Amino acid sequence: MSGQxxxxxxxxxxxxxxxxxxxxxxxxxxxxxPRSGSHIDxxxxxxxxxxxxxxxxxxxxxxxxxxxxxxxxxxxxxxxxGRPDTFTVLAALAAVTDRLGLAGTINSTFxxxxxxxxxxxxxxxxxxxxxxxxxxxxxxxxxxxxFRRGGFLPQEQRYERAEQFLRTALELFDSWAPGDxxxxxxxxxxxxxxxxxxxxxxxxxxxxxxxxxxxxxPQGRPVIFQAGDSDAGREFAASSADAIFSxxxxxxxxxxxxxxxxxRLARYGRAPQxxxxxxxxxxxxxDTDAQARExxxxxxxxxxSGATAILxxxxxxxxxxxxxxxxxxxxxxxxxxxxxxxxxxxxxVRMFDDRLAxxxxxxxxxxxxxxxxxEVIIEVTARQTFVGSPATVAETINHFVQEQAADGFILAxxxxxxxxxxxxxxxxxxxxxxxxxxxxxxGTTLREHLGVGGRPVPARR
Amino acid sequence: MTAxxxxxxxxxxxxxxxxxxxxxxxxxxxxxxxxxxxxALDGCGWHPAAWxxxxxxxxxxxxxxxxxxxxxxxxxxxxxxVTIEDTLALQSSRFDGPDERVDEVRGRLxxxxxxxxxxxxxxxxxxxxxxxVTHTEPFHLSKAIATLDHVSSGRAGVRVRVAGSPADAAxxxxxxxxxxxxxxxxxxxxxxADLFDEAGDYVEVVRRLWDxxxxxxxxxxVATGRFIDREKLHYIDFAGRxxxxxxxxxxxxxxxxxxxVTALAHADLxxxxxxxxxxxxxxxxxxxxxxxxxxxxxxxxxxAAGRPAADARVFADLVVFLDDDPxxxxxxxxxxxxxxxxxxxxxxxxxxxxxTPAGLADLIEQWSGxxxxxxxxxxxxxxxxxxxxxxxxxxxxRRRGLFRAEYxxxxxxxxxxxxxxxxxxxxxxx
Numbered sequence: 001m002s003g004q005x006x007x008x009x010x011x012x013x014x015x016x017x018x019x020x021x022x023x024x025x026x027x028x029x030x031x032x033x034p035r036s037g038s039h040i041d042x043x044x045x046x047x048x049x050x051x052x053x054x055x056x057x058x059x060x061x062x063x064x065x066x067x068x069x070x071x072x073x074x075x076x077x078x079x080x081x082g083r084p085d086t087f088t089v090l091a092a093l094a095a096v097t098d099r100l101g102l103a104g105t106i107n108s109t110f111x112x113x114x115x116x117x118x119x120x121x122x123x124x125x126x127x128x129x130x131x132x133x134x135x136x137x138x139x140x141x142x143x144x145x146x147f148r149r150g151g152f153l154p155q156e157q158r159y160e161r162a163e164q165f166l167r168t169a170l171e172l173f174d175s176w177a178p179g180d181x182x183x184x185x186x187x188x189x190x191x192x193x194x195x196x197x198x199x200x201x202x203x204x205x206x207x208x209x210x211x212x213x214x215x216x217x218p219q220g221r222p223v224i225f226q227a228g229d230s231d232a233g234r235e236f237a238a239s240s241a242d243a244i245f246s247x248x249x250x251x252x253x254x255x256x257x258x259x260x261x262x263x264r265l266a267r268y269g270r271a272p273q274x275x276x277x278x279x280x281x282x283x284x285x286x287d288t289d290a291q292a293r294e295x296x297x298x299x300x301x302x303x304x305s306g307a308t309a310i311l312x313x314x315x316x317x318x319x320x321x322x323x324x325x326x327x328x329x330x331x332x333x334x335x336x337x338x339x340x341x342x343x344x345x346x347x348x349v350r351m352f353d354d355r356l357a358x359x360x361x362x363x364x365x366x367x368x369x370x371x372x373x374x375e376v377i378i379e380v381t382a383r384q385t386f387v388g389s390p391a392t393v394a395e396t397i398n399h400f401v402q403e404q405a406a407d408g409f410i411l412a413x414x415x416x417x418x419x420x421x422x423x424x425x426x427x428x429x430x431x432x433x434x435x436x437x438x439x440x441x442x443g444t445t446l447r448e449h450l451g452v453g454g455r456p457v458p459a460r461r
Numbered sequence: 462m463t464a465x466x467x468x469x470x471x472x473x474x475x476x477x478x479x480x481x482x483x484x485x486x487x488x489x490x491x492x493x494x495x496x497x498x499x500x501a502l503d504g505c506g507w508h509p510a511a512w513x514x515x516x517x518x519x520x521x522x523x524x525x526x527x528x529x530x531x532x533x534x535x536x537x538x539x540x541x542x543v544t545i546e547d548t549l550a551l552q553s554s555r556f557d558g559p560d561e562r563v564d565e566v567r568g569r570l571x572x573x574x575x576x577x578x579x580x581x582x583x584x585x586x587x588x589x590x591x592x593x594v595t596h597t598e599p600f601h602l603s604k605a606i607a608t609l610d611h612v613s614s615g616r617a618g619v620r621v622r623v624a625g626s627p628a629d630a631a632x633x634x635x636x637x638x639x640x641x642x643x644x645x646x647x648x649x650x651x652x653x654a655d656l657f658d659e660a661g662d663y664v665e666v667v668r669r670l671w672d673x674x675x676x677x678x679x680x681x682x683v684a685t686g687r688f689i690d691r692e693k694l695h696y697i698d699f700a701g702r703x704x705x706x707x708x709x710x711x712x713x714x715x716x717x718x719x720x721x722v723t724a725l726a727h728a729d730l731x732x733x734x735x736x737x738x739x740x741x742x743x744x745x746x747x748x749x750x751x752x753x754x755x756x757x758x759x760x761x762x763x764x765a766a767g768r769p770a771a772d773a774r775v776f777a778d779l780v781v782f783l784d785d786d787p788x789x790x791x792x793x794x795x796x797x798x799x800x801x802x803x804x805x806x807x808x809x810x811x812x813x814x815x816x817t818p819a820g821l822a823d824l825i826e827q828w829s830g831x832x833x834x835x836x837x838x839x840x841x842x843x844x845x846x847x848x849x850x851x852x853x854x855x856x857x858x859r860r861r862g863l864f865r866a867e868y869x870x871x872x873x874x875x876x877x878x879x880x881x882x883x884x885x886x887x888x889x890x891x
Contacts, residue, residue: 032683040713042581042612065711066600068694075691075709082674082689082713085601088608091577094525114549114632115597122571126525126578145707146600181568183512183519188800190512190519191563197551198559208634211551211559215523215568307686 016401016437017276017408017450018428019103020052021061023416024083025069027312028282028383030302030414031080037417039080042092044417049093051417052100055424056438058449059101059132060093061245061410062086066110067143070344071311072320078308087119094127101446103132103225108165109158110138110147113206116165117172120222121214129218129445134225134245137162142344159232164205166224166240175199176216219447238264242452243276245410249385254279254405276450281385281409285422289388296387299414300378309374312381315343316355316362326374330366335359385409390426397427398436494878496825496863497776497835499589500535500850502528503546504566506842507780507809508794509554510801512566514842523570525578532579534844535586538851539865541835541876542587544620544723547572549593550628554803557641558628564802573605573619580613587873589618589723594663595656596624596633600706602663603670610715615872618721621664621738623656657734662701664722664738669697671719672884673709695886717874719882725778727810729758736762740879741774743837745811749827752777756832774877776835777828778811779821782842783849787816797841811839818853822861829863 023029024039031039038044052060064086069076086104093102102123106116116133124131137158144150153161180196182189197211226233226241229248237244238261248257254277262272284299286292304312306326314321318336335355366376386393400406413419431437438449447453505512505519512519521527528545535543552567553560572590580588588609592602602619610617624630625648630638639652678693697708724735725743735742742759746752760770784790794815798806807813814821825836838854840846858864870876 031681031688032686040611042614046581067707068709068711075689075694077687077689077691080688081694082679082711084611084712085604085608087571087574088577088605088612091574092581092612095529095578095581110598111601112596112633112635119571119574122574125523125570126574128525145705147706148598148704150705176568181520181523183522185513185515185517185519188513188564188802190565191567194561194563196567206634208632210628210631213549213551213569214571217523305686 013398013434013436014401014404014407015451016397016431017278018055018057018437019059019061019101019278019408019410020048020057020420021063021280021410021412022048023080023413023419024063025065025080026063026412027079027303027308027381028412028414029080029416030299031416032302032305033415035415035418039416040082040084042089045089045093046096047417048420049097049100051420051424053097055420055428056432056441057100058408059103059130059446061134062089062104064105064107064136066107066138067146067344070142071314072322076311076343078305078311087123090131091123091126094123094130099130099441099444099449101130101132101223101449102127103134103223103446105134105136105227107136107138108162109153110143110149111165113165113168113172113201114208114212117169117212118214120169121173121212121217124217124219124222125214129447131217131219132223132225132243132446134227135162135166135241136227140344159228159230159236161205163236163240164203166236168201168203168206168208170221170240171199171201172212173217173221175212176214178216178220181215219445223446223450223452234261234264237261237275238270239268241275242447243278243407243450246277246279246406249279249281249383249406249409251400251403251405254400255403258404258406274452276407276452278408278410279385279406280412282383282412282414283386283393283423283427284384284414285388285390285393285426287389289392292388292392296384299384300382303414304374304378304381306374309377311343312377313373316358318355324373326377327372330359330363330373330376390430393423394427394430394434398431398434401436494834495865496829496858497541497774497877498538498850498855498858498864499540499542499544499587499776499835499837500847501544501546501778501837501839502531502535502843502847503839504552504569504843506846507839508782508797508801508807508841509565509803510797510807511842513800514797514845516845517842518844519566522566523568525575528575529579529582531843531847532583532586532588534847534851536583538855539868540586540851540855542589542616542618542721542873544589544837545572545575545591547591547593548622548629549596549624549632550626553628556626556644558626562802573602573609576609576617577612580609580616583613583616585616585868585876587616587618587721587876588613589620589721589873591620591622593624593629594621594660596629596635599663599666599704600670600710603667604710604712606667606720607671607710607712607715610717610720611712615716615874617715617717618723618741618873619667620723620725620743621660622725623660625653625656654730657730659703661734661737662699662703665701666697666699666704666706668719668722669699669885670706670708670710671715672886673697674712674714675884675887676714676718679713693887714884717872717881718884719874721873721877721879723776726759729762732759732762733766735759736766736768736773740772740874741776741877743776743778745778746828746833747812749831752828752833753831760832772879774834774879775832776837777833778837778839779824780809780811780813780839780841781821781846781850782813782815783818783821783846783853785817785853787820790815790817794841809839813841818849818857821854822857822863825858826861826863
């Protein structure tokens with residue numbers, strides 16, 4: 001019954017969805033560990049993808065970066081740097097996996113809809129219906145320096161462009177009807193419709209026309225993800241996406257977010273199950289909860305070296321602190337207000353709306369627990385979602401899903417490429433035993449795994 | 462041993478001494494190179510009616526399996542590489558826009574993604590997708606091909622082409638192009654010159670980005686917490702008429718350093734573009750005399766671009782209808798022409814060869830002696846003519862001591878006798 005704790009309803013339990021985020025350019029990935037392998041070699045991707053598929057995950061996810069990050073005007077060298085091209089890796093992974101969904105972030109600012117639609121439709125064909133696109137907007141002229149179109153868009157135009165970009169791409173996906181390819185050797189008719197693929201789209205950002213080159217793909221449209229968290233982003237997701245890559249991995253915030261976006265769906269004639277909420281999550285496992293906590297503390301220290309602590313400190317302080325001792329107290333001077341100049345090419349600098357207030361909170365924390373600069377940074381940047389024994393983590397994940405704080409999680413291990421292995425071997429079987437996670441794939445396409453069937457194809461032309 | 466289904470070959474003509482040795486031996490000679498053999502894959506084959514042939518698989522054109530099997534067959538023949546055709550506009554019998562035909566193959570997948578899909582399923586063959594360098598972003602293409610090179614362990618290339626038609630431009634809507642002429646030949650000269658000039662800048666950016674990471678940039682120095690030595694990453698700071706690109710790439714240097722760049726060229730302007738930008742040029746001689754003339758022009762263009770003329774790899778394109786019975790090859794071509802629904806027989810920019818694998822081997826042998834380094838064959842029908850190449854032509858060339866029995870290099874550049882290029886940004890060791 002709705003309104004009751006659904007976790008108790010045996011046999012009717014809500015199903016958990018799981019995805020695997022390939023580690024790389026971010027500050028959760030640990031590269032200094034002896035087990036850490038290449039982030040570039042295809043063998044790493046093969047290992048990671050096969051683990052995810054063996055564990056019956058819904059999909060693998062690749063993030064994107066189009067400019068190497070900088071700090072103080074120099075290339076940031078403390079985290080993993082460099083990554084391969086999203087489309088190329090996903091298409092290659094289609095050759096070494098059979099069922100695993102293949103999802104990638106592709107931004108809508110430094111691409112054109114025709115090209116991106118063509119690439120995703122191609123990927124969907126080449127993977128027999130396993131492609132997914134996380135639509136994001138880029139936000140800076142810094143990244144634009146690598147592209148023809150250069151420049152950047154004012155904040156208010158980014159979602160407008162992203163929305164129009166996606167709408168245009170959807171029109172292109174829909175420009176071929178199922179069955180347009182007849183390929184009847186006897187009669188000599190290849191195309192059922194002489195105008196297959198015709199499109200014409202004009203709005204404030206795009207003015208394109210012609211014939212789309214890729215016939216309708218197995219999923220019709222690749223699965224669409226959206227990752228923005230603003231009101232406009234949520235509305236965009238409610239209208240157009242199949243899943244949200246959410247940042248709300250904490251239980252109460254997760255429930256609030258979940259309720260909010262699901263509520264928005266009715267406005268677009270959609271049901272709650274038509275849009276999945278999948279927060280990003282990290283995990284640290286141990287034989288016992290205590291051992292997992294010890295490991296987690298060690299992972300945190302690996303993630304935040306002294307040099308990394310200073311770098312993150314500079315992002316808030318907005319000034320050069322290269323001489324500051326990470327093992328000493330926080331700086332005595334206040335952060336510099338104004339436009340950010342220290343770090344470029346990363347989203348995290350926008351987290352600090354009010355630098356002075358944030359600095360005040362950090363100082364209170366340091367005071368209260370007698371923490372060094374590095375320890376404060378370790379504390380405030382903690383993003384470990386699940387820490388515990390396999391039983392604890394399985395229980396927690398299930399709790400989130402049954403209590404509607406999430407439909408599942410996109411898990412980012414710390415270690416490439418084997419960081420998912422332990423989860424696959426220990427947590428997944430427990431979720432399967434509970435009957436909340438598939439023991440085997442039931443369908444072949446990602447839409448089938450996610451239960452987000454294609455929407456009706458609009459009448460063409 | 463005779464491969465099944467091949468006709469008895471005529472007595473080989475005397476060969477230049479170096480070419481008469483077995484291919485493997487010649488390849489081990491420093492600076493030596495054997496005959497190159499490549500195949501251009503397009504849809505169900507190059508003849509517009511190919512898809513109606515009994516062996517054609519038009520229903521599988523959009524599957525990974527189809528392309529994997531074709532490239533696997535080419536690899537079975539130990540060919541140097543395959544190219545995969547691509548265009549931004551839908552196939553059309555007209556230059557100035559889409560046509561209304563329903564009796565020919567329409568629709569295709571992105572060639573770079575096909576290449577990536579095939580790479581993990583092959584071991585030795587080079588994979589060279591076509592990419593359009595008009596309208597698209599050099600940064601994206603550079604990282605895609607660098608990644609293809611990582612995924613294939615050094616077997617990637619890219620065949621670059623310009624897109625001058627209004628249909629291509631209308632898919633992007635970001636620039637005006639001249640009023641649609643009926644053929645590419647009718648485009649204004651200045652517009653065409655700009656297309657190739659832009660393409661030259663484009664490939665320059667692609668190549669600089671490939672070099673923007675030195676090979677040993679990743680250091681993982683736990684003591685200082687540094688993952689990379691950022692002194693070994695380089696801004697490329699390209700500023701030109703069409704775009705500016707800052708760099709560095711997001712992808713570490715590909716295994717080959719510089720994946721192979723190829724271009725199809727029919728005239729002086731594209732020869733000069735190829736000489737500036739490519740490692741290998743596909744040309745379309747109509748006969749032996751034409752082949753000799755083109756080779757001379759291409760090598761002169763190379764020299765004019767400040768590159769050693771001998772570095773140019775010149776591959777001749779041929780459309781092929783092959784059969785052990787020459788009469789059957791001719792009949793097949795006639796049948797396809799009749800079925801095509803076009804008023805005129807199929808024509809191509811490349812010479813059309815109709816005959817036996819042994820006859821084709823004769824032609825190859827003759828043109829090889831004129832300075833043609835290799836041949837890129839366009840199978841009229843897939844897989845029919847591809848199989849005739851791998852199971853008929855390749856063994857025939859092998860019997861004549863002209864073609865390799867096994868790959869002798871791990872990379873495509875190695876297969877073609879091209880060395881690993883130095884990184885333009887690396888400072889010479891002191």
